[in-house]
Amino acid sequence: MAQDAAEIEIPPRGTRGRRITEVFFRLLKPLSASQISRYRKNASAEPPKMGKVPLVLLTTVGARTGRERTSVLGGFEQSDASWLVVGSKGGSATHPAWFINLAKNPNKVWLEIGNRKVKVRPELLKGEQYEAAYRRVVEDSRQYAGYRKVTDREIPLVRLRAA
Numbered sequence: 001m002a003q004d005a006a007e008i009e010i011p012p013r014g015t016r017g018r019r020i021t022e023v024f025f026r027l028l029k030p031l032s033a034s035q036i037s038r039y040r041k042n043a044s045a046e047p048p049k050m051g052k053v054p055l056v057l058l059t060t061v062g063a064r065t066g067r068e069r070t071s072v073l074g075g076f077e078q079s080d081a082s083w084l085v086v087g088s089k090g091g092s093a094t095h096p097a098w099f100i101n102l103a104k105n106p107n108k109v110w111l112e113i114g115n116r117k118v119k120v121r122p123e124l125l126k127g128e129q130y131e132a133a134y135r136r137v138v139e140d141s142r143q144y145a146g147y148r149k150v151t152d153r154e155i156p157l158v159r160l161r162a163a
Helices: 019-041 097-104 127-140 143-150
Strands: 053-061 068-074 083-086 110-113 116-124 157-162
Touching: 019 053, 019 068, 053 083, 053 097, 068 083, 068 097, 083 127, 097 116, 127 143, 127 157
Parallel strands: none
Antiparallel strands: 053 068, 053 110, 083 157, 110 116, 116 157
Protein backbone atom coordinates (compact mmCIF):
# COMPACT_ATOMS: atom_id res chain seq x y z
CA MET A 1 0.00 0.00 0.00
CA ALA A 2 1.32 3.49 -0.83
CA GLN A 3 2.53 5.66 2.00
CA ASP A 4 0.83 9.02 1.39
CA ALA A 5 1.45 11.67 4.03
CA ALA A 6 4.09 9.97 6.15
CA GLU A 7 7.74 9.97 5.25
CA ILE A 8 9.10 6.81 3.69
CA GLU A 9 11.53 4.85 5.86
CA ILE A 10 15.11 5.26 4.65
CA PRO A 11 17.10 2.04 4.93
CA PRO A 12 20.52 2.36 6.61
CA ARG A 13 23.57 3.33 4.57
CA GLY A 14 25.90 0.57 3.62
CA THR A 15 29.37 -0.09 5.00
CA ARG A 16 30.77 -0.99 1.59
CA GLY A 17 30.11 -0.09 -2.01
CA ARG A 18 31.69 1.31 -5.14
CA ARG A 19 33.62 4.41 -4.08
CA ILE A 20 34.39 5.35 -7.68
CA THR A 21 30.66 5.80 -8.19
CA GLU A 22 30.60 8.66 -5.67
CA VAL A 23 33.33 10.45 -7.62
CA PHE A 24 31.68 9.68 -10.95
CA PHE A 25 28.32 11.14 -9.84
CA ARG A 26 30.01 14.32 -8.56
CA LEU A 27 31.81 14.76 -11.88
CA LEU A 28 28.62 14.26 -13.88
CA LYS A 29 26.50 16.66 -11.81
CA PRO A 30 27.30 19.72 -14.00
CA LEU A 31 26.08 17.79 -17.08
CA SER A 32 22.77 16.99 -15.44
CA ALA A 33 21.09 20.30 -16.28
CA SER A 34 21.91 19.93 -19.99
CA GLN A 35 20.63 16.32 -20.00
CA ILE A 36 17.34 17.45 -18.45
CA SER A 37 17.02 20.39 -20.84
CA ARG A 38 17.68 18.14 -23.86
CA TYR A 39 15.18 15.56 -22.58
CA ARG A 40 12.42 18.18 -22.30
CA LYS A 41 13.29 19.89 -25.58
CA ASN A 42 13.11 16.62 -27.54
CA ALA A 43 10.22 15.07 -25.57
CA SER A 44 7.66 13.05 -27.47
CA ALA A 45 4.94 10.64 -26.40
CA GLU A 46 7.53 7.90 -25.89
CA PRO A 47 10.43 8.43 -23.50
CA PRO A 48 13.96 8.17 -24.88
CA LYS A 49 15.83 4.97 -24.12
CA MET A 50 19.29 4.01 -23.02
CA GLY A 51 19.65 0.53 -24.43
CA LYS A 52 16.32 -1.15 -23.65
CA VAL A 53 15.56 1.04 -20.62
CA PRO A 54 13.27 4.06 -20.95
CA LEU A 55 14.62 7.23 -19.36
CA VAL A 56 12.33 9.27 -17.12
CA LEU A 57 12.73 12.51 -15.20
CA LEU A 58 11.98 12.35 -11.49
CA THR A 59 11.38 15.65 -9.73
CA THR A 60 11.51 15.75 -5.94
CA VAL A 61 11.70 18.52 -3.37
CA GLY A 62 15.01 18.80 -1.51
CA ALA A 63 14.90 17.43 2.03
CA ARG A 64 17.10 20.29 3.31
CA THR A 65 16.70 23.03 0.71
CA GLY A 66 13.01 22.74 -0.12
CA ARG A 67 13.93 23.36 -3.78
CA GLU A 68 12.81 21.21 -6.68
CA ARG A 69 15.45 18.77 -7.93
CA THR A 70 15.18 16.74 -11.12
CA SER A 71 17.08 13.54 -11.91
CA VAL A 72 17.34 11.48 -15.08
CA LEU A 73 16.67 7.83 -14.21
CA GLY A 74 16.02 4.52 -15.83
CA GLY A 75 12.32 3.80 -15.46
CA PHE A 76 10.62 0.45 -15.69
CA GLU A 77 6.97 0.59 -16.74
CA GLN A 78 4.72 -2.00 -15.11
CA SER A 79 1.53 -3.61 -16.44
CA ASP A 80 -0.58 -1.63 -13.93
CA ALA A 81 0.67 1.71 -15.42
CA SER A 82 2.99 2.32 -12.48
CA TRP A 83 6.75 2.84 -12.91
CA LEU A 84 9.66 1.43 -10.93
CA VAL A 85 12.83 3.40 -10.22
CA VAL A 86 15.89 1.94 -8.54
CA GLY A 87 18.02 3.81 -5.99
CA SER A 88 21.15 1.90 -6.97
CA LYS A 89 23.59 4.80 -7.31
CA GLY A 90 25.80 2.34 -9.16
CA GLY A 91 26.29 0.14 -6.10
CA SER A 92 27.47 2.95 -3.84
CA ALA A 93 27.29 2.60 -0.06
CA THR A 94 25.03 5.69 0.10
CA HIS A 95 21.55 6.35 -1.22
CA PRO A 96 21.04 8.75 -4.12
CA ALA A 97 19.91 12.26 -3.13
CA TRP A 98 16.68 11.88 -5.10
CA PHE A 99 15.70 8.93 -2.88
CA ILE A 100 16.31 10.88 0.35
CA ASN A 101 14.26 13.78 -1.04
CA LEU A 102 11.45 11.44 -2.12
CA ALA A 103 11.44 9.75 1.30
CA LYS A 104 11.31 13.06 3.20
CA ASN A 105 8.74 14.69 0.88
CA PRO A 106 6.62 11.87 -0.58
CA ASN A 107 3.74 14.21 -1.43
CA LYS A 108 5.95 16.34 -3.67
CA VAL A 109 7.08 13.95 -6.39
CA TRP A 110 6.57 14.21 -10.18
CA LEU A 111 7.49 11.86 -12.99
CA GLU A 112 8.07 12.93 -16.59
CA ILE A 113 7.66 10.17 -19.13
CA GLY A 114 8.49 11.62 -22.52
CA ASN A 115 6.26 14.70 -22.82
CA ARG A 116 3.90 13.76 -19.97
CA LYS A 117 4.36 15.09 -16.44
CA VAL A 118 2.47 13.29 -13.69
CA LYS A 119 2.26 13.86 -9.95
CA VAL A 120 3.01 10.49 -8.38
CA ARG A 121 2.78 8.70 -5.03
CA PRO A 122 5.91 6.74 -4.15
CA GLU A 123 5.80 3.35 -2.48
CA LEU A 124 8.95 1.70 -1.17
CA LEU A 125 8.77 -2.00 -2.04
CA LYS A 126 9.63 -4.60 0.59
CA GLY A 127 9.83 -8.36 0.96
CA GLU A 128 8.58 -10.58 -1.85
CA GLN A 129 7.18 -7.59 -3.78
CA TYR A 130 10.69 -6.13 -3.78
CA GLU A 131 12.36 -9.38 -4.85
CA ALA A 132 9.88 -10.03 -7.68
CA ALA A 133 10.15 -6.44 -8.96
CA TYR A 134 13.96 -6.48 -8.76
CA ARG A 135 14.02 -9.66 -10.83
CA ARG A 136 11.89 -7.92 -13.51
CA VAL A 137 14.25 -4.92 -13.49
CA VAL A 138 17.28 -7.20 -13.95
CA GLU A 139 15.54 -8.93 -16.89
CA ASP A 140 15.46 -5.55 -18.69
CA SER A 141 18.84 -4.31 -17.51
CA ARG A 142 21.41 -6.85 -16.31
CA GLN A 143 23.65 -4.19 -14.74
CA TYR A 144 21.27 -3.89 -11.78
CA ALA A 145 22.11 -7.47 -10.72
CA GLY A 146 25.71 -6.48 -10.03
CA TYR A 147 24.89 -3.50 -7.83
CA ARG A 148 23.49 -5.72 -5.07
CA LYS A 149 26.76 -7.67 -5.04
CA VAL A 150 29.08 -4.70 -4.46
CA THR A 151 27.18 -3.02 -1.64
CA ASP A 152 25.64 -4.24 1.59
CA ARG A 153 23.10 -1.41 1.46
CA GLU A 154 19.50 -2.30 0.73
CA ILE A 155 19.01 -0.74 -2.70
CA PRO A 156 15.65 1.03 -2.64
CA LEU A 157 13.12 0.04 -5.26
CA VAL A 158 10.28 2.55 -5.52
CA ARG A 159 6.95 2.12 -7.28
CA LEU A 160 5.51 5.39 -8.60
CA ARG A 161 1.75 5.58 -9.22
CA ALA A 162 -0.21 8.53 -10.56
CA ALA A 163 -1.60 10.51 -7.62
